Amino acid sequence: MFLMTPTILRNFFSARATRPYPTTRREPFPEVRGELVNDIEKCIFCSICATKCPSQCLHVDKTAGTWECEAYACVNCGVCVENCPTKSLSQKPLYQPVGTARVHIRLQGVPPKSKKKEVAPSAAPASETAAPADDSQSSGDASPKV
Amino acid sequence: MAKTILPFGPQHPVLPEPLHLKLTVEDEIVIEAIPAFGYVHRGLESLAAVRDYNQMVQIVERVCGICSMIHAMCYCQGLEEMLGIEAPPRARFLRVVWSELHRIHSHLLFLGLFADAFGFESLFMQCWRIRERVMDINEATAGNRVIVSVNAIGGVRRDLSAEHRRWIESELDLIAAEVNHLEKPLLEDYTVKRRTVDKGVLTRDKAIELGAVGPMLRGSGVAQDMRQLKYAAFDQIDFEPVVEQAGDSYARAKVRFREVLQSVDLVRQALARMPEGEILTKYKGKPEGEVVTRVEQPRGECLYYIKGVGEKFLDRVRIRTPTFANIPPLATILPGLELADVPVVVLSIDPCISCTER
Numbered sequence: 001m002f003l004m005t006p007t008i009l010r011n012f013f014s015a016r017a018t019r020p021y022p023t024t025r026r027e028p029f030p031e032v033r034g035e036l037v038n039d040i041e042k043c044i045f046c047s048i049c050a051t052k053c054p055s056q057c058l059h060v061d062k063t064a065g066t067w068e069c070e071a072y073a074c075v076n077c078g079v080c081v082e083n084c085p086t087k088s089l090s091q092k093p094l095y096q097p098v099g100t101a102r103v104h105i106r107l108q109g110v111p112p113k114s115k116k117k118e119v120a121p122s123a124a125p126a127s128e129t130a131a132p133a134d135d136s137q138s139s140g141d142a143s144p145k146v
Numbered sequence: 147m148a149k150t151i152l153p154f155g156p157q158h159p160v161l162p163e164p165l166h167l168k169l170t171v172e173d174e175i176v177i178e179a180i181p182a183f184g185y186v187h188r189g190l191e192s193l194a195a196v197r198d199y200n201q202m203v204q205i206v207e208r209v210c211g212i213c214s215m216i217h218a219m220c221y222c223q224g225l226e227e228m229l230g231i232e233a234p235p236r237a238r239f240l241r242v243v244w245s246e247l248h249r250i251h252s253h254l255l256f257l258g259l260f261a262d263a264f265g266f267e268s269l270f271m272q273c274w275r276i277r278e279r280v281m282d283i284n285e286a287t288a289g290n291r292v293i294v295s296v297n298a299i300g301g302v303r304r305d306l307s308a309e310h311r312r313w314i315e316s317e318l319d320l321i322a323a324e325v326n327h328l329e330k331p332l333l334e335d336y337t338v339k340r341r342t343v344d345k346g347v348l349t350r351d352k353a354i355e356l357g358a359v360g361p362m363l364r365g366s367g368v369a370q371d372m373r374q375l376k377y378a379a380f381d382q383i384d385f386e387p388v389v390e391q392a393g394d395s396y397a398r399a400k401v402r403f404r405e406v407l408q409s410v411d412l413v414r415q416a417l418a419r420m421p422e423g424e425i426l427t428k429y430k431g432k433p434e435g436e437v438v439t440r441v442e443q444p445r446g447e448c449l450y451y452i453k454g455v456g457e458k459f460l461d462r463v464r465i466r467t468p469t470f471a472n473i474p475p476l477a478t479i480l481p482g483l484e485l486a487d488v489p490v491v492v493l494s495i496d497p498c499i500s501c502t503e504r
Contacts, residue, residue, distance in 0.1 A: 004331040007272060017275050029282075031304070033289035054197060054204035077204045077295050082303070 028093040033078045035096040038067055040109035042088035049080035049089060065111030071096060071103035149177065152485070156185050160263040160489040162255075163499035167492070171485055179480035181473055187503040191463055198458040199225060199433055203297060209465060210501040211292050212252045213443040216245050218297035220441040221463075223377060224452045225299045228433040237301035237427075238379040239420040243314075244288060244296055245378070245441075246409040246416070250321065251280040252444035253402040253409075256496045257332060260399055263493045264341045269331055276324045279317050286310070301426035311417050322410045325403075333400060342396040346479040346491035349393055358475040359468045360446020361405070362495050365398035367391045372442035383415045395494035402444075402496070432456050443468055445496050467501035 011017070019026060028034070045065060050058040057073035058080065060066070081089045096103070149172045156164035164185035170178040193205050206221045207214040219241050226233060233241070258273035281291045287310050288294035296302050306314070332338065348358065353366040363370055364387055371387035373380045388404045390397035433454030440449050446468025453461040472495045483491060 001336065003335050004268060007327060007331065008268070017278075029286040031287065031289055032285055033295070052200065054201040075204065075208075075293075076290070078289065078303075079200075079204065 030093055032091075032093045032095075033076045034092040034094045036069060036071070036074055036076065036080070036089065036091055038069070038105075038107055039088040039090070040067060040107040042086045043067055043107075043109055044086055044088075044112055045109070046085060048083050048085065052079050052083050054079065063111060065109045067107045067109065069105040071105055148172070154179075154488060154492070158489065160259065160493045161497065161499075162259060163497065165492070165497055165499045167480075167488075169480070169485070169488065174485045176480050176483050176485065176488060179477050181477060183499070183503050185503070186500045190504045191465060194460045194463040196459070199454065199460050200299065202460065202463065203299065204295065206463070206465075207293050207295055207297075209467070209504050210498055212255060212498060213248055213445070213448075213501070214293045215248050215288075215296060216441055216443045217448065217465075218295070219245055219378065220439050220448055220450045221452070222297045222299050223441070224437045224439040224450050225433055227437045227439065228435050228452065228454055229299070229429050229431060231300055231427050231429045233301045234424050234427055235379070235421050236305075236423040237425045239382075239416050240302045240304075240306065240425065241297070241378045242380065242383065242416040243306070243413055243420075244284075244294060244302075246412045247280050247283060248294075249409045249444045250406050250413075251277050251284075253406045254280070254325075256402055256444075256493075257328075257399065257406075260490070260493055261332065261338075263490045264338065266331075266335075266338070269328065272324075272328060276321055276328075279321055283314055283317055287314070298426060300429055301424070303426070305425050306417075306420075315414065315417060318410050318413060322407060325406055325410075329403070333396075333403065339396065341487070341490055342399065342494070343392075343394055345395050345483060345487045346494060347392070347394045348475055348479050352478060353393070353475060356475045356478060357471050358446075359471045360443070360496075361398050361401040362446065362472050362475060364388060365390045365401045366393035372440050372447045375440060377439075377441060379416060379419075382419055383412060385412065395491055398494045398496075432458055433460065443501075445469055445498055445501070446472065448501075465504055467498070467504070469495070469498045469502045472497075473502065 045060050045062040047060040050060045054077060055073050055075050057070040059068040076091065078091060081091055149170055152169045152171050154167040154169050155161055156166045166182040168180045168182065169176050190205055190209055194202055197205055203218055203221060207218045209217050254273045254277040258270040261269035261273065284294050285291045287306055288296045288304055296304050348362065348366050350367045353363050353368060367389060369387045369389045373385055388401050388408055390401050434456040436453045438449065438451050440447055448468055449466040451464040455461045476492065476495050479491060480488060
């Protein structure tokens with residue numbers, strides 16, 4: 001009949017099972033996949049992260065040099081981090097803090113330079129000085145950082 | 147007294163997920179039970195049309211939170227068969243480690259809810275306290291507590307360091323010792339037996355006829371477990387299915403209790419026999435053809451039918467989850483029970499409705 005009593009007595013005389021959070025916090029494990037951060041200096045806007053994202057929360061614009069993340073749509077799966085060619089994406093070991101407003105991360109970097117060769121000004125057509133990059137560029141090669 | 151129709155669910159304290167049962171009751175004895183679904187249908191199978199086969203790994207993990215890694219493992223095994231590749235031996239052992247850890251935490255979750263169903267809240271808390279050890283192992287080794295996301299097509303994404311392995315082995319000793327302490331209050335208590343023995347009996351013939359799977363089938367005396375198919379690294383690990391003969395709620399709970407201890411042993415075997423090597427195989431090409439894969443989830447046999455047509459979007463991903471197969475036997479064992487026994491018997495099949503409805 002008193003089958004649970006030994007467990008109760010053991011619990012009574014041993015340390016508590018719970019931590020008094022938030023006064024005591026455990027150090028996060030280093031391998032945890034937490035909040036996503038992007039080092040925009042290293043980012044080359046190749047969009048591999050946006051293509052591979054399962055929840056489609058990333059939006060990358062190569063011409064404007066912007067990297068956007070809907071932080072609350074991100075499921076912290078880490079697929080983007082694994083596939084980033086320049087390793088600019090990483091994850092903190094802690095989940096993002098609770099908030100009252102939807103978080104949309106918008107980072108502005110320097111867009112990669114166009115690879116079009118410079119032509120002598122007298123022979124150049126008027127469109128040379130227009131948009132810095134166009135779609136005929138091969139995607140995925142490491143454009144030189146500015 | 148005239149017949150009354152009572153709604154059981156969709157919100158009910160014993161149910162981890164919403165399930166609606168229309169119980170036709172006469173004088174507090176259940177005469178008929180008709181299930182109704184649809185409360186957590188998310189249309190995950192239809193996402194296969196807009197997410198490519200690599201992104202589907204993360205989608206498929208989220209079919210169920212409790213057995214998420216095993217869903218992903220089944221899917222990745224199917225894709226690997228279609229692409230003609232094999233996961234490296236170390237990855238196969240790592241999959242066994244994480245899937246058996248999932249089984250431990252799922253069964254401890256069930257045992258806690260089972261105790262809570264008849265009001266034994268302190269035992270519920272004890273079971274979940276042990277489960278926290280497994281959650282910490284998941285978080286420290288795989289990156290997350292619940293949706294661990296370690297599977298990839300061709301292997302696994304994370305490896306276990308020697309320090310992780312030592313820590314897992316010491317935690318397994320603690321888990322086994324603590325679960326053994328709980329055996330008496332859970333399985334030998336007079337009140338527990340009064341509420342569960344001879345309630346919701348599923349005979350062996352009925353279990354086979356209605357297609358029950360998992361502990362529901364093994365609690366009725368049929369020694370069938372998909373791990374006998376020797377997927378992942380189970381061909382190199384000693385394994386025998388756990389079987390009980392009685393077919394009632396008590397037998398099903400006892401099967402799951404013994405499976406916790408068996409899974410602790412399986413993880414120890416996998417850690418001891420794991421070879422060195424790489425953890426991911428590279429592959430080329432797109433999946434083409436049809437494949438059917440089966441794995442043993444904590445709740446039973448899970449079947450995946452995947453069809454690819456040589457493009458990056460799969461044509462069809464059909465998931466037949468174990469609770470889906472266990473609902474018809476449930477509707478058969480409920481008639482004849484008193485109304486107060488219904489929650490415990492419904493919980494004894496370990497319903498995972500988010501799996502059932504995807």
